[in-house]
Amino acid sequence: MGEKITLASQWLESCAGCHMSLLDIDAKIVELLKYVELSSTPITDLKHPPKEGVDVGILSGGIGNEDELEEAKLMRERCKILIAMGDCAVTGGVCTMRNFFTKEEVLRRAYIESESTVDGEIPVHEDLTPLTDMVTGVGDVVPVDIYLPGCPPSAEAIWFVLSELLEGRMPKLEGKVLKYGMDGG
């Protein structure tokens, strides 16, 4: 392995479980940092990938609003290899449950009809990003190089993908590192 590679990540419409699984690689994260320079991540100060770009970008979560769409496009522009990490990034995942309803129905259910709400209203503000019509996977809005499914993908699968990239190979997922949902969990 040669020079350190740079890595940025972002979570979109996601429960953060995929990033938890990333941290689950445990002590290997120390080894990873020998070869990888962490750039922007949800848990570091830098929130967006730098203009000069990174080698590897990781996106978890689906695309469910305009902001997530912009984040996905930005990451795609600024990384050489884009990984869609987790079932939501790969297929839209659990978030696609709202695709069975219109946006209006979803907002009404959440902000007005939910059992715990009294006198609710649907919030409208210029700072609030509008929902997309449908929740999709990342691959439906920008080209993805590596799909890493799982809810979440196991730490082992994440480590496999990163270590293959460090070795200069495009990872081919099969066997116990190719799992959907909680299978194997």
Next chain:
Amino acid sequence: MSEVQLTINGQKVVAQSGQTILEAAQAADIDIPTLCYHPALTAWGACRMCLVEVKGMRGLQTSCTCPVADGMDVQTESDAAVEVRKFVLELLFAERNHYCMFCQMSGDCELQDMAYRYGLDHFTYPRPYDKLPIDASRKYFIMDQNRCILCMRCVRACSEIAANHTLNVRERGSKSMIMADLNVPFGDSTCTECGTCLQVCPTGALIDARSAYGGREKDVTHTETTCMQCSIGCALDVVTRYNRLLRVDGVWDSEPSGGLLCVDGRFKPLYDNRKRVTAPMVRRDGKLVESGWDEALGAVAEQLKSGTSQGLAACATTNETLDAFTKLFSKVNGEAGLLEPVAPALGYGTAAKLSDILEADFVVVAGAQPLDYQRVVGYFIHRAGDNGAQIAVITDSQNKLSERADMTVSYADTDKVVKAAADAEKVVLVYSVGAKGKIEAAFRELGDNLSYLALSPGRNQKGATAEGLKPAEPNGAATQYFLMGEQAEDPALLEKLNGAFTVVQASYISPLVERADVVLPAPVWYERAGHVTNIEGDVKAVNQVLPMPEGVRDDAVVLAALIDLLQ
């Protein structure tokens, strides 16, 4: 049948003519992927997963339906076959909701296995988000159309194994949907909840309400045992986890029913909420109070030593227990009998096996109501009808089998049935306790062409009969009665006990238990170990699935302890 030589993946394989490529490959340990194929069902060739390349044949062949031929050269994982399988899988995943993350079958799903096998790491095609119906109108299992891949296993199981023909498909193409009858809710349909469709479903489309999310195949324990809910004695595969009953499956290729079960064997026993008897009890100052085993058994032994005793068994128990029961009463010179009536042997013809029903060209049902009490026999008779056998019902009241029978007559017209069956090559006569006397003379003339199946209400009736136990009721002369086993509530029986000292060995609290002077707790079906004798007279193992609650002892062990106390 003749031998056929062919090559599969370069390997020389010897097969039998008439076998399919898939069967030949399986026999040679060559794995061809399948989805709609199920060994218990007729091959369908619908899902296209088992496509293989056969040299010289145009296109790819469905190996589950393509018969072998001499000199065939088959490639199961050729580039063309693999490419098409992947394409089929991509289309299947695009069609409906195949998100594994919230599916109870994830980890045990055959569709998922195929996707893993062919390395699908994302959906290739966008999917429509049609809201398809979920039908939870049945108590025990749910149909989620969103997970269905239209493999037709359920439809085939319903018509070929259960012979119930409830399930079918409506619409065409991408609108195709499994439906019950003429598209009514499953709970309002002719479905008998035998659960065979549930067992064969390869995805999460059919969901067992009790065991869903309860554990994956890798987490659960399987125990094979014999069903004790009626006298048939079907083989059960009981699925458990953490000492909890999750589910009951049928055992394919097992005797006597070949894997077919009914609602009484598969589902109902898992929902039994009756209160258990969990400790021995004795009556003190007019009240039943918990006691230790020593005190209870001592009290019973004291009683048995004096006066006259009568033992009455409900035969929902093992041969070992019935044997100990017989020995105990022979020891005290008491009468031992059965609480249930017995349908006696015919006296001519041969005893039928269940499979004889399927091979018969004429089936007579006299008095017996198998669709209510020995349902699997009823389903077998339906299957015989589907195979082209004539079905005749003899009854003076109603019989559900009449609906699909060729003729239904009263006992007075039994001769009409005998006449209709005269030309048949193989006649099976199924009769109940009360019917035998009314029909035995009339059918004698059918001679060797006739075999019979006598349906008795007692569960291990064959085992009890082998022990020499005969139907009896409280004889009025005994000063104490010993009642063993689970029986239907019977106020008349309570009356006949007439205030005599009564020992009840039972699993559940009942009016009989509450009236007893001594109560001895007994295990339930999944706690027993031993043997039962099934409807065909074969002795089958009953294996303990879960441990007995503390305080409960096996009834055979308890009876042996009583015999010891009498030494």
